[in-house]
Amino acid sequence: MVAGRENGAARKTLLSTVEAPPRALSPAAERLRARFDGSPLGDRVEVRDLDLPTVEVAPDDWPAVARFLRDDPECRYDLFIDLAGVDNAKRPGRPTRFEAVFHLHSVTRDEHVRAKVLLPDGAEPRLPSVVEVWPAANWFEREAYDLFGFDFPGHPNQRRLLCHDAFVGHALRKDYSPGQRWFFAEEDLRMPAWAMDTEEKAGHFETQTISIGPSHPATHGIVHLVARLNGERITRAETQIGYMHRCFEKMSETHTWNQVIPYCDRLNYVSAMINGVGYVRTVEKMLGVEIPDRGRLARTILSEFSRIMDHCVNIGTNLVDIGGLTNFWYLYQPRESIYGLLEACCGARLTVSYVRVGGLAIDVPEDFVARSRALLESIPKFVDDVERLVTRNRIVRNRLGGTGVVSKEQAIAWGFTGPMLRASGVAYDVRRSRPYDFYDRFDWDVAMATDGDNFARYLVRLEEIRQSLKIIRQALDVFPASGPVNSDDWHVVLPPKDAVYHDMESLIFHFKLIMEGIRVPSGERYEWIEGANGELGFYAISEGGAGPYRLKPRPPCFPMMAAFEHMIVGSTVSDAIATLGTLNVIAGELER
Amino acid sequence: MPLFGKGKALPAHDSSAAGGPADFLTTRLDTMVAWARSNSLWPLPFATACCGIEFMSVVSSHYDLSRFGAEVVRFSPRQADLLIVAGTVVDKLGPTLRKIYDQMPEPKWVISMGVCASSGGFYRAYHVTQGIDEIVPVDVYVPGCPPTPEQLMYGILELQRKIRAGEKSRDRRSAASGEGSRFVWSPGERTAPPGKPS
């Protein structure tokens, strides 16, 4: 079965038996096809044009294709974004049961691409590890092993990452029951093999291996750092996570599209609005639904306020870890005032659940613009105070300056995005690179630095707070005084209550939406926005059911946490704690 | 029946036992001690998730838990007497939580903050503990997702009332049944021998 081709040449179809509609490929996909044609790998891959140019490849060819994607001068996909495993057991018409879906980004060309490795049936799913090509793939592959059972020959440390060590089975497979738990006792915890090596080596007379965490004041969210120390210096470290694995992805498979929104809030819970916006944008793109401008602006304004909240918490807790407690109190004031705004909009301070597919749950209150403007006046005072205390302070310079240094190449290799990447010299911001929700209409700057140390990250985040205030000010100036915030498509959005109470047709739409859920057409989509931590993407697969077939959030802090154990080798414990603070690890998002 | 460890049940405070003048003195002393304890709780914020952020709001200047004597937040269990479990507890974290609880000296109390800690919340899932009362005895359950800071303060006030009424912590199981959980799991049993495929 040959998929449609416009050049007429008979080409071996590799793996997919799914008919691609015969149409011209988009320019990006065409370019990719041309590059592959000009290389020896031409007939080993299949280039499709889904929402992103997609390269389909067999497992054996995957390392070569991966290297090509990274190194070819016209491709240069050097930033590893995500790896999502997919179990097609309940998806008719797919060629293989398991797929490994990689998302990659090219920093120079500012483009995303998707690579799908179709894992053949009949044996345990196996594909070679690409840790050599992208070091960031390390933890993503471990997670795919943990949750799907993919085997990655060549992986340096193929152990469970998120589920506990007494867990039996692979949780995200379709034949795994969502509620099946396993008993985990203390003796089941497995430490890394090198940590159990207690032989003292010559010259290391003060060697000891300790656990920093999982219950520790500085490991915000639960992080278990196993560190081998030589005196005060860390000579080797490994992070064990999974202490907050709340099974978001499995829960999204057992709930409807709108019911996933409260779960999304609890991903990055310090800036809950942004996760919801990212998720519903993905679903709306799959549905083809347009939101009125007022709804989009409301989302933008509240997302920027959430970003300010996130940076406030991060800077505050980072400074608490190095001993400057005052800033935490000062920076919590803007958070409380933004909580007041969010609560006036939707009724909850932190876990807002304010967005819905197709708009917002409820219109913004009448005093929304006035309250937001009042916040714009009050927030800068606290930020200025913190800046006065911190930026030119010698102690902070000594603690944060020069520690946790990550060079530009390292940051890209390790898959960093967001303020961590921008502090290392790469000005990649999704709001600038792929503008959504009016970001291209406002006048704002991307904050970056070149030093790549903790102090640079602090400066970048502080500047981002100010830039967010700038964006909000401009958004409020154009915010329409009235108008709908939701799409008027009642196949997607609940009809207004007035109509539901009095009109039969609205009641029927209401009933169908609640009982049957939104029917999203079959397909897949990866949509990404700029979360407070970095690129927050959602890869959603729909099979036309009431809820997602597969939903994989791309957590921004995941690659940063993976790189942490490499970043701190050679530094002291106190510097490691300072570095951990700047990573902005939010456990809900890290471990979903 | 305790799940892990060697917890001993403490002798009950029997306020109905009548007696002579000595008992009058001891009850007055007990009341004073209970009053002092309730007003100087030292919390150990076992903060895992979103409830941890709301706990941070509680100790911040807007709400200020120190007005109730609970300012001294101690992350070492040896120095704390109130364990506030704020946030979801997953199965991987269970032994850690129990260890922290066991390391706390008596008298100690446990507040389960938020619905995730109290019952698993809406995470009826393969890795989430459906309520920390599978692992530690709980004195006060504070609902909310996350509870507003006032709600947590209300929970702490209820706990203070409980302390002043003479309750100390017990190693009793809280009633974990009767709420329609789909998952039924007997503590102490493995669902399947490890190593076998699911």
Next chain:
Amino acid sequence: MSGVIDVGARVSRKLTLSERLYLPGILQGMAVTMRHFLRNLFAIRRLPTILYPEEKRDYSGRFRGKHILTTRDDGTLKCVACYMCAEACPAECITIVAGEHPKISYEKYPVVFDINMLRCVYCGFCVDACPKDAIWMTRNYELAFFNRKEAIFGIDKLVAKPGLPVKDGVGYRPYYPGDGTRPPGDSSSSPVIPGDGERAKLREKGLDLHHTEGPGPLNAPSPAAKAERDRKAG
């Protein structure tokens, strides 16, 4: 200018002499904290602290707190046990058992309506899902339990007694007076929608199907029964 700001270049890495000597920096920092301290000391009224439980934060009229089940004018629950809130709830914390109501126009009522307060995530989806304006949320958040059984609130704990004020005021609900939507009338939310044939039959009997006050159309006494009643009353 929309562009990129290099914040690292903007802040010089070299500290001035006074900054390198710790003391001036410390004094400068203390000036900031002293300002806050003195301001708090001499203008206590402007402290941001909310002295709970004596003071309470003024939450908005959309706050998502404890639920209430609303009632009609005659005191029955508006809820018709349609199970939409139980379906919409992501936490599956609502348990409903439906029963047949003797009054035809009400048709069903919840025999059991339990919300497990320790499973509920206070998202408000039940309020959004209800087609009968039957469940609201209030500004009451003062809930704390000593065991899990007492956290399951039945109708007795959830019902908003007619005529009595709701504790702390109402919060998240389906319509807000003055925002252009109309509240449902008691019997305008008639659960029985007769088909055309039945409608014709009822029209023949002289029943008015679209009135919004008083008992429902199927409960108004027929003219014959009304005449009988009047006759018996003398």
